[in-house]
Amino acid sequence: MTADDWAGRALAAVVGRVTTTEAEVGERFPLYAEPGDGRWLTTGRGSWTGGFWAGLLWLRARCTHSEADRLAAARCTTRLASWVEADTATRGLIFWYGTALAFDSQEATALRGAAGRACLASYDPESGIVPWGGAFGGPRLLARADAVPGLVPLLAEVGGEGPAVAAEHLHRHLGLFLGEGPAVSVGRPQPAWQFDAATGWRAREEPAPGWSRGEAWMLLAVADALLRPDVAGRRPERLALAAEQLIARTEVLAGPVIPPDDVSRPRGAVDTSAAAITAVALLKLARTGKPGAAVFSHRAVAILKRLVGAHLTGPGPGRPAGMLLDGCYDAAKDLAVRHELIWGDFFLALGLAALDDLVDITRV
Template sequence: MIRPDCAERALSDVLDRVAATAVEVGSRFPLFADPDSGRWTTTRRGAWTGGFWAGLLWLRARHTGDPADRAAASACTARLARWAEADTATRGLILWYGTALAQSDSGAVALRGRAAQACLDAVHPRLGLVPWGSAFGGPRLLARVDAVPGMVPLLAQAGPQGAAAAASHLDRHVELCLGTGELVPSWRFEADAGWQACDDPPSGWSRGRAWLLLAVADALLDPDAAQGKPAGLKAAAQVLAGGTEAPGRSVPPADEAQPEGPLDTSAAAITAVALLKLAHLPGPRAAEFSERGAAILDRLVSGHLTGRGGTRPAGMLLDGCYDAVRGIAPRHELVWGDFFLALGLAVLTGLVDVRNV
């Protein structure tokens, strides 16, 4: 279990790193950083990760209480508005996590409502989900596990119809991705053949299980999104959460088929937050989920977070893998890994109520 003083110090380091990153990237969005130099590769529009950068800025603003930090977070969130009507289910990742920590910011609240309605309008009437979309190229009618986190709470913002759509979106993905007995992260819909499993990302993709667990946890904490099916979602959560890992296995390989290959600390950080959410549900495993979430964060801080006084900037969560199949950024700092680590630490230190994010 991570000590409170260690959690506070680690959170401060990550959020100080956010301040330095903001100076480095300016109006661009950080994506991943070189593990040796700490220099960021950036994007102009934010891609599917832009909401995590805005979320980090909101966490820093909450941590410092500085109006200048709040203004920076608000300005970054405003730059996400171009994604509200984009044809992509990653709007859940972009526009939920980019606004969820900004409850009192009128611009962020308005953007969240606009995005929720746009996503509700994008629900495919036959398939019962928001399709993966065409914004990043490739087939449009895909169902992918990374289309679910963020999308469930975002849709639920759009009133009763939105809550029903959130439940349907999640149900379809759970049925597809867990229906074969092993997790299949991606499916393609064909008019003549129905749903067909895809091999990209592969079934052993580390973030597949983590993303789906996070989405299920969100739905279980929102009775409207669960839509009267909590038993099925609880069963899915038990499958996805599995048993208690040995400490050395709390950070998974980026691809289970390559156990000696790169690790993925970002998947571990996502899982930690999901477990901390599940710990708020009544039941015999609540204490276990809380302990496991804290243990994962402890492992990340003690084994993968750069400290003060070294040659590299402090507060870098290393050993994240952007894309193991293509060999892109295999041991790097990833902006969403930083976000979920910071969010988990913020929960442990009492800065954030995990049920609201």
């Protein structure tokens, strides 16, 4: 590691934080941590974020080359199995990011395949989506921005009808998000819609336009699709146009480096987890072969540098090093608005590992 290897040093700090987190949470899954002392709120089954903890453990194993770390990651991934048949489109987040970094693990590969087939079976042809589902309560036939990332490659890898369903799921969400059909094509994109067979789609109030992660999740989903010829090749012109519209509408290249936690009502708080997701999406876009690769890469590095320089904790008394602070779990409910979030840590680590050539970002 060279003296100017800021990415390597930051990644080492985040990996060190993974080890302290592991000692604290045991067999449970970390969700978000208090900014003052770094203590985690945990869940027993992982909720929609469980795959990010498994993914961090796999990333640590890649960095340390430790058999013990690899086994720890494998054990954690096995504990995700109860979500395979759960009625939720967040299985894309859980099983793609929880297994994509798993090397030489037949168990992780089998689990990802089982989850992909279950999601394919959940596809609703009338609405054109794998529904958000009822696993977390509320209406089942929802289209949400966080129902797309991870699910596109998860479905595509199933084979058969998987790539076609992945493309339909993505394009239906893009049409709603960007303002085709019943949506309004000005202002911030609309991240959530509800389907009724009699009346069609209507916008949901929650999450509202301006939700920081909605735009980041959709950009990541588009980047993933552009990297998969089996998905992108089905409607290539539409997908390329959607990427251009997303970049322009969300100001990802010209707006704040770290976005407000709620763009529609900025209050001085930011969401570093949204920034980390965006940085990974831009690193992927830079590798699609589309115009603007240098611009995408430059912006991604700028985001990661800002996250490391201004929001990543260093050594000191009172709290652990390697915490990515100022993530926002839920701005509307004022819940964990300046905290360390497990998915923020994951995407920061993934972006840093890509810069250090420890992972192939096009395959995660």
